[in-house]
Amino acid sequence: MELTIALSIGVLFSSGIWLILRPRSFQVITGLLLLSYAVNLFIFITGRLSVNKPPLIIQGEAVDPALYADPLPQALVLTAIVIGFATTALYLVVLLGSRGLTGTDHVDGKERDSEE
């Protein structure tokens, strides 16, 4: 399981990096989305991988922490997902504005000379 998760985060992250270095704003936004997926998965697994372990402890019982999952990464990843989603949506708006004002979807707002 560790290898699968590690590989998928790696693939997501490297694809994201490649895409944000591309010139079209749509490619960039896809890249940013992949980056945030990779990050969210990565935060989630900092609580260690485990199966069938609840993150909540029933009050009053003395318990062994090893039987429970770390709840904090789950809370962190929730915050990160919400913020990442909101900022990406905001970038989409800026991108559309830029497309409308400059007439091109190149991130620099103009095509490179060689392509014209």
Add this chain to the structure above:
Amino acid sequence: MWHLITAPVLLPFLTALLIMLPPVHYSPMRRRWLSMISSAIQLVLVVILLLQVQQQGLIHYAVGNWQAPFGIILVADTLSVVMVCLTSFLALGAICYGSAGEDEKGSFFHPLFQFLLMGINGAFLTGDLFNLFVFFEVLLIASYGLLIHAGGKNKTKAAVHYVVLNLTGSAIFLFSLAVLYGTLGTLNITDMAVKVAALPAEDLMLVKAGGLMLMIVFALKAAVLPLQFWLPATYSSASAPVAALFAVMTKIGVYALLRVYSTIFGENAGPLAGMASDWLLPAGLATIALGAVGALASPDFRKLVANLVLVSVGTLVSLVALQTELSAAAALYYTVHSTLVTAALFLVADLIANQRGKAGDRLVSGRRVSQPILLGFIFMVGALTVAGLPPFSGFVGKLMILQSAVEPVSRILLWSLILLSSLMVIVALSRAGSTLFWRVSGTESGGGKAPPLQVFAVIWLLLASPLLTVFAGPLTTLSQQAAAQLYDTTTSRNSILGQYPVQESKP
């Protein structure tokens, strides 16, 4: 009074919400007045908070009464409260300037401005790294909106780059937080320092990688050399009051660097102590050089001021890299001085551009300004201050910086670069000033007189410079106290984590 520390975060937040409600939202005058009054109240409150911190030492506040290190805490020490004071002072000036008409060129200027303040104040006051990330996002989202305030092609183009860079920065920030949480098991800054001091050897490389990724993120926010390319374009295309408030945003990066690398990876961090200095010192020095060259090469006055921001960031980052109490004190004084004067210069640039007709703030001959004596005087004071000539605060700041470089190598590098860059800044500013005021064509002026509120805002910000000089004695003592408090990690640890005896490292 115990809850006073939450005021710098809650007050702008509630003000922003109130401004968006119908009775206020539909009246430009009410929006302006509410925004200005709220910032004035905020300034008063943070000064009270500063006095309290001076009396009682470090104050911390457990949000929701969840005790540290389990819950999020807000920490007010002298350093963070001085930065919040600076932000409030600056914000009042910028809002006054914006209220003279700039705010009506787009919608939601005042709410976004207050949200930006909330983010900035929160970032200074938080004692938790993940919470720092959240406040960073709050201020960034507000800054995206403010950057494209009043619209236009240039602003949107600059915003696309700014947003992409900061989203990538946030991704790296989250990665480093996850690495640090995975190894240290906490994100409370004070608790992290304890955990790093007792770090098992096999986790050393992971924590180092996490810590250095954190450095990349803060260096991006602060605009240190290889990551500074976004700054001149962004700052020079933002509208004037926004650019003025942005002047404090780079300082948040510097503040975060200072906080993280003197508390978490400070003297007690064992093999990790001072790991960022090797990177930050050359990067900071190179930023100074680049900023000075950029100031000489700038085609317009706003770009010139943006490059002056780079010079100040480079100076501050080099000081952070020295990692001594003296350099931290010098950095604090210089931060207050340079933030206020660069913000004032952004406003001056706008005043001049409004009166020169088509030429704007480009350094070419244009129409004459309609208030040459007033603007000329303001420009001269601002230029003398930012270049670091006596009798203004830049001189005191530079003196403190030069004195704080004690080791021979850093002394040679810092002295030569700072003095040389000052000379280049003087040359660039004299060139800009003589072109803007003296190379005129025709006798007609290019625009009407500046509104009194805008002149007041500029004078409000520039007034800080003589005040910083007159009260240099108490202020240097204050910054030395702040630096001493920052490096006195034992006392802050006992006060924050006191009730929860810290476990020694796990086997």
